[in-house]
Amino acid sequence: MEENCLFGKKAFIVGGSGGIGREISLLLATKCKKIVVHGSKKSEQFDFLEKKIKESADFQKIVFDFYESDFLSIKSSPVASEAANCDILCVCFGPFIQKRLEETTIQDWQKVALFDYALPGVLLSLALPKMIEQKFGRILFFGGTGTSHRSEFRTNVAYAGAKSALNVLVESTAANYSKYGITCNAILPGFTQTQYTSKIDEILSAKMPLGRQINAKTIAKTALFLLENEDINGALLRLDQGWSA
Numbered sequence: 046m047e048e049n050c051l052f053g054k055k056a057f058i059v060g061g062s063g064g065i066g067r068e069i070s071l072l073l074a075t076k077c078k079k080i081v082v083h084g085s086k087k088s089e090q091f092d093f094l095e096k097k098i099k100e101s102a103d104f105q106k107i108v109f110d111f112y113e114s115d116f117l118s119i120k121s122s123p124v125a126s127e128a129a130n131c132d133i134l135c136v137c138f139g140p141f142i143q144k145r146l147e148e149t150t151i152q153d154w155q156k157v158a159l160f161d162y163a164l165p166g167v168l169l170s171l172a173l174p175k176m177i178e179q180k181f182g183r184i185l186f187f188g189g190t191g192t193s194h195r196s197e198f199r200t201n202v203a204y205a206g207a208k209s210a211l212n213v214l215v216e217s218t219a220a221n222y223s224k225y226g227i228t229c230n231a232i233l234p235g236f237t238q239t240q241y242t243s244k245i246d247e248i249l250s251a252k253m254p255l256g257r258q259i260n261a262k263t264i265a266k267t268a269l270f271l272l273e274n275e276d277i278n279g280a281l282l283r284l285d286q287g288w289s290a
Contacts, residue, residue: 050273051076051183057131059083059124059168060138062091064239065187068265069135071097076269079103081127083138085110090240111138116159119167128171133183133272136165143201154203161207166214169229173222182227183272184218186211190235190288193281208233212281219279228278230271235285237261254286 056077061070062084071094074080080102084091087108098104107123119125128134139161142153165186176182189208191198198205211231218229236242236249238258250257267284271277 049076050181050275051133053078054132054181054183055079055081055130056133056135057081057083057127059128059134059136059164060085061135062088062094064137064241065234065237065261065264066135066137067094068261069137069268070094072265072269073133073135073272074098074100074102074104076273077102077133079105081105081107081131083107083109083124083127085112085138111160111164112156116163119164124168125171128168130175131172132176132179132181133185134168134172135185135268135272136168137187138164139187140204141201142204144203145200146202149203157203157207161204162210162214165211169214169218173218173227176227177222177225180226182222182225184227184229185268185272186215186229186231188212188215188231188233188281190233190285193233193283215281216279223278226275228271228275230277230280230282232264232267232271233281233283233285234264235259235288237264254288259284259286 054077056073058066058070060066061082070080070082080098095104095106109122109124140156142157188211189205192205192208192212215229215231236253236258239261242249264284
């Protein structure tokens, strides 16, 4: 592992204002020079995150709602600009849709295809030129539970399909750009306790092998380990307590 390889770098966390992304933003603020955090909405929580990060790093806030915008408008958005000028790209944003195939609508298919697969791909394509030029880059995505070793799903086929495609993106990037000092990895978490799961915590905890959800801080620490380690590249890291279905 390269010591302090993130020092002086600029990190861009898409979906970094809440949940897992928030914990990653806070942890990277202790390592990097500048933190740029994207969130879909303004909120007191986002304001508090800004205040907290400014204690240890330069901070920039970006508010952009992907769902309320035409997908092509991303090209001219501040999200695209920051992706093209970062050293570290973490994409923690993406919708989860749980429906049986006969219940999945055209809108559902479009949503997961665009935001769980195409969006990370677009941001990656924007980030690579600078990373190639400077011969350094760190990219981290979030895959779906079980998508590294399963190809059959019952109630979330559309979502799992998009996340499986994301695995191809991770491994292809690692294979083709490692010579430029760029790493690309993904964490595939099980159910994780955040403010977004508070209403169904007991239900989700019962589904996990250890009878509890994963702590978001644990995932953030794992994310930092991957980002700091230049020898880990193309990893699809299961963080799911040994989940099987």
